Amino acid sequence: MEKRLQGKAIIVSGAGTAGEGIGNGKAAALKFGREGAQVLCVDQNGDAAAGTAERIREEGGIAQVCQADVTSAADCDLVVDSCLKSFQKIDVLHNNVGIPGYFEIVDLPEDSWSKVFDVNVKGMFMMCKRVIPPMIKNGGGSIINISSIASHRPLPDAVYCSSKGAVDALTLYIARRYGRHNIRANVLLLGYIDTPLARPAWEIEKIKEINLKQVPLRRFASPMEVANVAAFLASDEAAYINGVILPVDGGLLVSL
Numbered sequence: 001m002e003k004r005l006q007g008k009a010i011i012v013s014g015a016g017t018a019g020e021g022i023g024n025g026k027a028a029a030l031k032f033g034r035e036g037a038q039v040l041c042v043d044q045n046g047d048a049a050a051g052t053a054e055r056i057r058e059e060g061g062i063a064q065v066c067q068a069d070v071t072s073a074a075d076c077d078l079v080v081d082s083c084l085k086s087f088q089k090i091d092v093l094h095n096n097v098g099i100p101g102y103f104e105i106v107d108l109p110e111d112s113w114s115k116v117f118d119v120n121v122k123g124m125f126m127m128c129k130r131v132i133p134p135m136i137k138n139g140g141g142s143i144i145n146i147s148s149i150a151s152h153r154p155l156p157d158a159v160y161c162s163s164k165g166a167v168d169a170l171t172l173y174i175a176r177r178y179g180r181h182n183i184r185a186n187v188l189l190l191g192y193i194d195t196p197l198a199r200p201a202w203e204i205e206k207i208k209e210i211n212l213k214q215v216p217l218r219r220f221a222s223p224m225e226v227a228n229v230a231a232f233l234a235s236d237e238a239a240y241i242n243g244v245i246l247p248v249d250g251g252l253l254v255s256l
């Protein structure tokens with residue numbers, strides 16, 4: 001039976017994982033590989049991206065690596081060139097890179113604001129800008145931008161909330177403007193996902209208890225549960241889904 005992403009060329013940004021274990025980017029890359037896609041694993045940490053690509057290949061999939069910082073225009077050019085050179089097309093862009101800021105607004109240094117916006121918003125903008133022309137040439141594509149429930153329900157992190165709000169708006173803009181070219185753009189609005197970056201906070205029992213009580217499903221998600229939804233949005237099964245901000249949060253958004 002044909003796999004549902006068979007032959008699709010997919011760029012995953014932040015495809016490595018910060019530290020041990022599996023983060024959202026790596027999980028998505030692995031899932032895409034398992035579904036038959038050709039995956040370009042992009043990360044500023046080349047070893048981490050290579051680790052993900054190796055695992056995809058070990059599982060019988062197709063993967064290439066591109067070490068790149070999404071805040072660099074030259075690196076974003078390199079990513080798109082690498083994908084076109086390796087796979088001759090770009091079907092899907094999975095924009096996963098995102099970092100927290102950690103400050104309340106009154107304590108937030110201006111340079112932290114700029115840094116987080118550069119990574120979380122400008123990086124996504126620069127990647128979208130570059131994949132849209134080849135997608136149009138190829139008859140369409142799917143852009144999946146990773147956001148957070150923080151864009152709808154503020155966390156005590158002013159720049160993170162603001163930057164994810166910009167990610168949502170950028171995605172809706174692309175959905176409206178480029179739908180006519182059969183390019184779909186959608187957001188995954190993540191709740192509490194059990195990743196190496198998020199887990200340290202839950203080592204404090206009190207925080208874990210409070211966060212778990214906020215989620216109607218009473219558990220955190222595994223990054224693979226996010227990856228499953230991303231695979232759907234990347235696939236032709238989602239051919240009529242465009243401009244959607246889709247929570248993957250166990251119901252957190254309706255309970256906060």
Ligand SMILES: NC(=O)c1ccc[n+]([C@@H]2O[C@H](COP(=O)([O-])OP(=O)(O)OC[C@H]3O[C@@H](n4cnc5c(N)ncnc54)[C@H](O)[C@@H]3O)[C@@H](O)[C@H]2O)c1
Nearest residue numbers: 014016017023024025044069070097098148190193197198
């Ligand atoms: N983990 C959660 O609970 C949670 C909740 C809501 C939203 N999110 C979002 O999910 C996404 C992934 O988060 P994660 O914690 O799973 O991380 P992850 O493990 O998927 O990604 C981190 C990777 O991104 C790479 N990276 C960082 N900055 C980069 C840059 N400038 N250029 C290229 N690569 C870069 C890192 O090297 C690392 O390998 C983020 O957008 C985050 O905001 C996560």
